[in-house]
Amino acid sequence: MAGCAARRALAVGSRWWCRSLATARGLRPLCAVGGAGALPLVATATTRRHLSSRNRAEGKVLETVGVFEVPKQNGKYDTGQLFLHSIFGYRGVVLFPWQARLYDRDVASAAPEKAENPAGHGSKEVKGKTHTYYQVLIDARDCPHISQRSQTEAVTFLANHDDSRALYAIPGLDYVSHEDILPYTSTDQVPIQHELFERFLLYDQTKAPPFVARETLRAWQEKNHPWLELSDVHRETTENIRVTVIPFYMGMREAQNSHVYWWRYCIRLENLDSDVVQLRERHWRIFSLSGTLETVRGRGVVGREPVLSKEQPAFQYSSHVSLQASSGHMWGTFRFERPDGSHFDVRIPPFSLESNKDEKTPPSGLHW
Numbered sequence: 001m002a003g004c005a006a007r008r009a010l011a012v013g014s015r016w017w018c019r020s021l022a023t024a025r026g027l028r029p030l031c032a033v034g035g036a037g038a039l040p041l042v043a044t045a046t047t048r049r050h051l052s053s054r055n056r057a058e059g060k061v062l063e064t065v066g067v068f069e070v071p072k073q074n075g076k077y078d079t080g081q082l083f084l085h086s087i088f089g090y091r092g093v094v095l096f097p098w099q100a101r102l103y104d105r106d107v108a109s110a111a112p113e114k115a116e117n118p119a120g121h122g123s124k125e126v127k128g129k130t131h132t133y134y135q136v137l138i139d140a141r142d143c144p145h146i147s148q149r150s151q152t153e154a155v156t157f158l159a160n161h162d163d164s165r166a167l168y169a170i171p172g173l174d175y176v177s178h179e180d181i182l183p184y185t186s187t188d189q190v191p192i193q194h195e196l197f198e199r200f201l202l203y204d205q206t207k208a209p210p211f212v213a214r215e216t217l218r219a220w221q222e223k224n225h226p227w228l229e230l231s232d233v234h235r236e237t238t239e240n241i242r243v244t245v246i247p248f249y250m251g252m253r254e255a256q257n258s259h260v261y262w263w264r265y266c267i268r269l270e271n272l273d274s275d276v277v278q279l280r281e282r283h284w285r286i287f288s289l290s291g292t293l294e295t296v297r298g299r300g301v302v303g304r305e306p307v308l309s310k311e312q313p314a315f316q317y318s319s320h321v322s323l324q325a326s327s328g329h330m331w332g333t334f335r336f337e338r339p340d341g342s343h344f345d346v347r348i349p350p351f352s353l354e355s356n357k358d359e360k361t362p363p364s365g366l367h368w
Contacts, residue, residue, distance in 0.1 A: 065091070066186035076132055077181055080201055080211030082191055083136075084182040087270070087314045088150045090142035092176070093192045093211065095135040095200060096221055098230040100246075101128035105236040105349050133230050134181065135221075137194045138172040150174075151302070154318035156264055157227055158251045167320070172196075175230055175246065175266065185209065226356055227251065236349035240273035241308070241336060245351050250320075252355065260322050263353050267301070268316040269334070269346075271308035278307045279315070280343070281335040289325035301334075326355040 066082060077083070081094040103126045143152040153169040172194050189203045200217035204210055221228070227250060234245045250262040271277060284296040299305065306315040321330065331350035337343050 065188070066184040066191065069183040069185060071182060072178075076178070077134065077183060078209060079213045079217075080207075080209040081181070082184050082186055082209065082211075083176075084184065085176060086180045086182050088146045088316070090146050091139035091192060092136040092174070093194075093197065093201065094181075095137060095217060096213075098133045098135065098175070100131050100133050100230050100233050102131035102233045102235065103128045103349070103351075105234075106242075128232070131233060132178040133233070134176050134178070135228065135230075136174050136176050137192060137196060137200075138174055140172055140193045140195075143172060149306070149312060149314060150316040151318055154266060154316070155228075156250070156318065156320070158253065158262055170196075232351065234349040234351045236347050237272065238346040239344055240271065240275075241277065241334075241346040242268075242270045242272055243334070243346060243348050244268040244270070245349055247330075247351050247353060249353075249355055252326075258324055259326075260324055261326055261353075261355050262320060262322045264318055264320050265330070265351070266316065266318045267348075268314060269306070269308060270314040271310075272313075274310045276307060276309045276339055277336045279305050279334055280337045282332065283335070283345075284330060284332040284348075286321060286323075286328065286330050288323045288328040290323070296332075321353065323353065328353040 076097050077094050079094060079096055083092055083094065084090070085092060105126050138146075138152055146152065152174075153171045155173040155175075156167045156169045159166060159168050190198065200214055200220070201211040202214050204212050227248075230246060230248070232247065234247075236243055244267065246266045248264045248266070250264055252259050252261050254260070269279065279300060282296070282298055282301055284294075286294040286296065288294075302317045302319060304315075304317075308315060329350055329352055330348075332348045333345040334348065335343055335345050
């Protein structure tokens, strides 16, 4: 890209930065000129969001927040690493990693597809590979600007039996894939605004990154591990729409003399093409080990019908499912609409719903 060396500013939320600094798909350069040497990172301090039909924010006021680092191709990011999310553009900090098994149907063996079965539609053998995800905190200042594209209260837990709430959430907690991390450094001793930042992390200028885990973070991770753990990730692409699903087991509750098992699942929809499409319908098949097969149809997802465009290519949300059995499967399709009014179905990769046989009581509160 001509003049790339002169464009050295990064912008949170706008997803505009130089392709030589970050190779994430579809990023747009911000024409801000920096000096030689370190790469200044800028974030939205005050933003008036006047959204055009293509969801581009205007009227941004920028301020420097840190220095960009080269993303790691190998190895893991450490606790305390500051980053920008390469897709959703928010500032965050790494708490700890998860080693997941990624089942990518796009790279599965080209075996003939079988007839539909309870494990999923057109099942073909998929071998999982190890992939690193991170538990992170989202900067509260950025939550209002990403709420239309990614839920900021998506990590939910079952409440105790004696709690009138069925679920509760920890705001600003997320799971981020290794390739979505754009690392940076900051001289600010509290660079991320989140109520848990200073409770979990301690500033130590002798360390790199200069934020180390407090005992409260280690204890919280250990006590809540069964309900936070990310183990399986499922991915499939249909007509340039990539669907990623991450299921989480939440625990079991007794209701009307029977056991009810709960799961949370996080879904990310990503448009890998430049054509604008809009999600219109969802169609789920839910198979329970008890032998039941349920069909669920509806408009959109979580009350929305998101538009995926070149400027805003992704949408992420979480939802829940319960079964009266300790395991099951889910699969289905999303129906999208093109600008010309035509429709096409995008496959949701089949995924298992597995419970923890040795489960303890789900957490109440943050379990310090």
